[in-house]
Amino acid sequence: MTFRSPFAIPRLVTSATFGTRPLARSCVAHSRIQRSNLATVVPPVTQDATGSKGPTAMVFMNMGGPSTTGEVEDFLSRLFADGDLIPLGRFQPYLGPLIARRRTPKIQKQYADIGGGSPIRKWSEYQCAEMCKLLDKMSPETAPHKPYVAFRYAAPLTETMYNQLLEDGFGNGKGGRAVAFTQYPQYSCSTTGSSLNELWKWRNRLEGKRANGEEDPTGSIQWSVIDRWPTHPGLVEAFAQNIEAQLKTYPEEKRSQVILLFSAHSLPMDVVNRGDPYPAEVAATVHAVMQRLKFSNPYRLCWQSQVGPKAWLGAQTQDTVMEYVKRGQSDLILVPIAFTSDHIETLYELDLEVMEEANSPGVKRAESLNGNPVFIQGLADIAHEHLRKEEPCSAQMTLRCQRVPQRSLPGTEKVLRW
Template sequence: MKEAILLTYMGAPSNVDEIKPFLFRLFSDRDLINFGVPSFLQKPLAYVISTFRTPKVKPQYEAIGGGSPLVKYSLEQASLLEKETGLKVFTGMLYSEPLLEKVAKEIESNGIERLYVLTLYPQYSKATAGACIRDVKKLLEGKTELRIVNSWCRNESYIKWIQEMLKKALDKSEPEDTAVLFSAHSLPEYFVKELQDAYVEEVRDTVNLVMNAFPEYRWFISYQSKVGPIKWLEPSTEETIKKLKEKGFKKVVVFPVSFVSEHIETLYELDVEYRELAEKIGLEFERVKLDHKSPLLINALKSEVEKLRLTEEK
């Protein structure tokens, strides 16, 4: 049987010309962001929002080199996973190149009979991993046998990956003065309250497992990157940083918990905006850099595929 792996993600604009098309696709997805308007108005509203938002975010992408490295880093992860597993690894994005719809046709033309599907979102949410899985099924169900990993937030190698990077920062910190802040990408609040989304619980599970290795440190969870005119998860990273200063902490070590590689939310939102905020209020700020090519992270992906294969053998 001809087998392969598909890594899928929402994607990101790799250059400034891709910003508006990316935002338009993103805001057009009613399953991701429901603006509360009739469905036929979703795309017109997405066009208006992307048109006005593009000039606002363009300077941010220019400040980090002219585009997000997310797609480049995802392709590097795919290449490393291919070497580790010996299976062909495809990479498809929902809202940017390489678009999943094009990659699905490539998978078909390669005659893949069984496809192991992994999203690059360790914690499951209907808005992120769920959207990726939804589109994979829409494009490939019935054309190849799909074996899908919904969540890998408790994967042992993934937890060790976080612990390894976090330890380097905490080795330079005093427990009594330092707060560990896990900043997760936010979601519209209705996903949790109305749709019983698992995301908040899975983020907390990940953090609990990670911090078992650092019992002397106090830790907190916050949410960043809200967009659009709807209510998002709280507490926000911005407000949490301010409160940590009020609580008497001298330093905050920030780990972007829902991400597996650097992109605009880490390189600009955390490294520029929130760093400036922390320094302005007199709080030492250290953001843990993400090693997207770490053998531990690649092994986490590999082990999830192996679990599926073992299940099939049984």
């Protein structure tokens, strides 16, 4: 979630260094990827606006990923320039571009291995548009709901999204409401926090600078935030159904003994120790899913993408899988519990690195959420409740991670601290 191993910082960087291990890939694994969700045709979207008092902009925020191999260097350059995600100190403006250039060829190869780019934009745009169709019927008083996607490091960038809002008639003296809807279900200061900081920056640049506590400029966009939703019933149900579907592929007599390995992106321990709520919220998601499954199977929470010499949250997914396989417990289902769609962490790291190294037919992965209608209905339910309550954010957003700058969107200064 926070740091992706293919973006590893070379050894020339001091204590923040990261690295990856090489991988030998087979044509069998490549064939498996060609049959993956990356090739799934996205159903067409038609907007069904039934509103009377709208519009309401619904903005999905995520890290993003390069849609083509040609976008990889720009993606890496933005990623390594983000001090919220990868703090490199005062040398960041110099080290960031250098690292991006050195990493680009390797990362381009990895994206080529999963079909030529990340599918995260395709799925994010589809999920947001389908959610808005449901919201138009569920909340006609705030319709039409207009779908937007704002990625932190890849197109469409936050700046692009904000300019599109202005072109579409929001702000610039016309007012209008917008909801920043994080697509990281579990909050981290380095992911959701970074995306919100970027949104705050572009709001100030494009709609006028303002000091905390100052009244909103007349006719500016009125923002609110859906900042976390780790145990929402729609999210839990979608994960549970995908796990149940994969369990059915095992012989009935073995089914209850299949180990469920929930895998989330790890965090460096110095991030965890500053009070970041992400580990606790990921654990809450896992527990909620297992409650829904009535604890039918043994399970573990493990963490993927650890890189470099620093201490990270563990145990690591790849090490955990190999340990179970060595013990003869080779019936395992990997569940990407912190991701809302397929991207490089699922299609490359889990499908190619982890599953190929395990080399066991019993090691499988649960389907990603992607176009799951249960999940999309859950998104609509979350947004509907948020609009109904008319709250700027969750109560939990009043707490900030220690040693993280405080910034806030207009109208939320007294409560938002990310």
